[in-house]
Amino acid sequence: MRTIDDINFKGKKALIRVDFNVPLNEKYEITDDTRIKAAVPTIKKILDDGGSAILMSHLGRPKGGPEEKFSLKHLVKELSDRFGKEVKFASDCVGSEAESKAAELKEGEILLLENLRFHNEETKGDEAFAKKLSVLGDIYVNDAFGTAHRAHASTSIVAQFFEEKVSGYVMSAELENAEKVLNNPERPFTAIMGGAKISDKILIIEKLLDKVDNLIIGGGMSYTFSKAKGGKIGNSLLEEDKMDLSLELVEKAKAKGVNLILPLDTVEADDFSNDANKKVVKSGEIDDNWEGLDIGPDTIKLFAETVAKSKTVLWNGPMGVFEFPAFAVGTEGIAEAVVQATENGGFSLIGGGDSASAINNLGYGDKVSYVSTGGGALLEYMEGKELPGVKALEN
Numbered sequence: 001m002r003t004i005d006d007i008n009f010k011g012k013k014a015l016i017r018v019d020f021n022v023p024l025n026e027k028y029e030i031t032d033d034t035r036i037k038a039a040v041p042t043i044k045k046i047l048d049d050g051g052s053a054i055l056m057s058h059l060g061r062p063k064g065g066p067e068e069k070f071s072l073k074h075l076v077k078e079l080s081d082r083f084g085k086e087v088k089f090a091s092d093c094v095g096s097e098a099e100s101k102a103a104e105l106k107e108g109e110i111l112l113l114e115n116l117r118f119h120n121e122e123t124k125g126d127e128a129f130a131k132k133l134s135v136l137g138d139i140y141v142n143d144a145f146g147t148a149h150r151a152h153a154s155t156s157i158v159a160q161f162f163e164e165k166v167s168g169y170v171m172s173a174e175l176e177n178a179e180k181v182l183n184n185p186e187r188p189f190t191a192i193m194g195g196a197k198i199s200d201k202i203l204i205i206e207k208l209l210d211k212v213d214n215l216i217i218g219g220g221m222s223y224t225f226s227k228a229k230g231g232k233i234g235n236s237l238l239e240e241d242k243m244d245l246s247l248e249l250v251e252k253a254k255a256k257g258v259n260l261i262l263p264l265d266t267v268e269a270d271d272f273s274n275d276a277n278k279k280v281v282k283s284g285e286i287d288d289n290w291e292g293l294d295i296g297p298d299t300i301k302l303f304a305e306t307v308a309k310s311k312t313v314l315w316n317g318p319m320g321v322f323e324f325p326a327f328a329v330g331t332e333g334i335a336e337a338v339v340q341a342t343e344n345g346g347f348s349l350i351g352g353g354d355s356a357s358a359i360n361n362l363g364y365g366d367k368v369s370y371v372s373t374g375g376g377a378l379l380e381y382m383e384g385k386e387l388p389g390v391k392a393l394e395n
């Protein structure tokens with residue numbers, strides 16, 4: 001796959017698929033600019049070469065037509081401040097306004113297009129719509145790893161209309177780091193899987209059993225394992241139809257010599273709320289009508305010891321309901337252990353989504369090796385699936 005470093009953009013217009021799907025508050029202010037920051041080096045390289053940048057992205061989940069709260073115009077000021085120049089805006093991502101504004105762009109200038117998903121054709125991967133987008137630029141750059149698992153018009157279909165198509169720095173870094181963990185991990189290699197459901201992560205867990213030395217399972221999904229082993233889990237999260245599967249995973253891990261580590265204790269609560277009464281109990285001994293919302297102190301110690309002495313760490317999914325500060329202790333403890341492993345010279349990759357927010361909220365974003373910007377895309381890539389956004393750049 002070619003990258004933007006293989007191209008001199010002098011005098012060229014780059015049509016760049018970025019991931020500017022950032023959270024906005026009710027005043028339309030950006031509350032987390034991680035994704036914008038991530039795209040800056042790619043845009044800068046193109047401008048520094050003497051090219052111009054046409055930025056296209058989705059924002060939120062509009063129903064197929066314009067919606068004020070999902071307008072990308074709310075990002076214009078932030079982008080203009082960041083690049084120290086006026087960023088132009090086209091109020092529709094295709095059509096005459098976008099075309100004339102793109103045609104008028106001069107060296108070093110930036111044009112932001114309105115939300116791609118104001119057109120249903122975007123998510124349908126419509127070819128005619130993709131063609132309309134393609135006329136805006138000379139070279140296609142995809143830097144939106146977070147949507148690379150979707151065969152949308154702007155993430156994959158559009159590429160066929162370009163002779164020159166390359167990955168941006170975010171896309172390249174994501175693929176490189178995922179590859180490093182999958183194909184070349186320094187050992188011991190520990191994966192930490194958490195979050196709500198086994199069903200969402202089963203494929204990656206199975207894949208990881210062939211790769212890792214230690215597989216740590218925490219969070220909501222661990223209670224299905226506990227129940228399957230005959231434990232009492234009260235009202236904790238349970239995927240009844242995955243109980244057999246969880247026992248199979250335990251057997252598979254044994255057969256492959258993987259150290260599968262499950263929680264020793266849990267913090268149970270009498271209500272699903274931050275103010276609930278809570279108690280630490282052993283795993284499999286949760287009281288009736290109570291539910292496990294976090295891993296307990298013995299588990300944090302056990303998990304943290306394993307993580308801290310690992311040379312490669314992959315983390316996806318929180319250890320409890322970390323949105324409630326009272327039940328974020330386990331997730332924080334694991335985050336600290338991942339930082340420790342990194343300080344000890346290990347390589348740590350934080351899968352996107354909730355584990356990425358947890359690391360960033362704790363201010364540890366710079367203390368781990370890499371925080372992925374793509375949750376679903378990273379998981380699918382690691383499961384061994386071909387990502388349409390990546391494949392489109394390879395043809």
Ligand code: AMP
Pocket residue numbers: 194195196197200219220221237292293294316317318319320321322323353354
């Ligand atoms: P996922 O998207 O699968 O990574 O799951 C993340 C979600 O799992 C977060 O919103 C957590 O609140 C939730 N979660 C983690 N542990 C538990 C638990 N013990 N009980 C209920 N939800 C949980």
